[in-house]
Amino acid sequence: MSDFTHINKDGKVTMVDVGDKAITKRKAVARTIVVLPQPVLAQLANGDIQTKKGGVFQTAIIAGIMAAKKTSELIPLCHPLSLDSCNITILLNEKQQLEIDCTATITGKTGVEMEALTGASIAALTVYDMCKALSQDIVIKETRLMQKTGGKTDVGKA
Template sequence: MLSHLDDQNRPRMVDVGAKAVTARQARARALVHLPPALAALVADNEIVGKKGPVFQTASLAGTMAVKRTSDLIPLCHPLPIEKCTIELHAGAPAADGSIDVEVLCTVGVTAKTGVEMEALTGATIAALTLYDMGKAVTPDIVIHDIRLVAKTGGKSDYQAPITPA
């Protein structure tokens, strides 16, 4: 049974009242494929354009999204986020001049429930911000491979096999 459905298949927020408060952390990743026209603008792991520093802006947007996850996803618990880091790393250029930017979001909290959704939201919104700021150069940007990479704390830990960016 899905944890967010009651015995009559109605949506519900999971009852975490009896769970122990533990330190929890989650890390999520998104990849953003930049076509050659946009990839050519990457220098020193940043793009500076008319709208400002693209990677830095994406990092701020991802952080803001982490803090608002429960406002965006109806059955998520609001959590007192203690740690949030967003990292953006431009990969090596492909033969056609395109690159993939790896967006990593790590979130930590001491609570009764985990922060997987917060980490996934942060990585996704940072990736969408890269799209938003780069679409004036080309709309051929592709966001892909959004996934949970790891989580610790709570009932079980998880470590996904990581494929290279």
């Protein structure tokens, strides 16, 4: 009927049955790019932006990890997963844009792409929320899967 994994033979929405899949070590890395306007960049010191609410990047890292752990509560057909690890890094690249990377790993029957994508996305939204008082010209530019390993197909560099 369809190549979509979340559509059954009758054309109805379904959660993918992973019961017969092999347990493997799986990893996914997602990246979100955030463009910060000059008034926000001017506040960057010692690797973070300090606000009355606290350190922006440190708060974004915590928010992203929390979101990755709750992905199945946010995206209806995702399996609830017990992550082995979730790590978020935030750095300013050569274009003066933030690169927010979320790396999620699991030993299980299904991948962690959605967890990595969710973690990077929510970290970016947290940066926006904490910096919007300085400027609302912040742009969350793109979120994409950079790497996926351990399942049926690998994506990106191992």
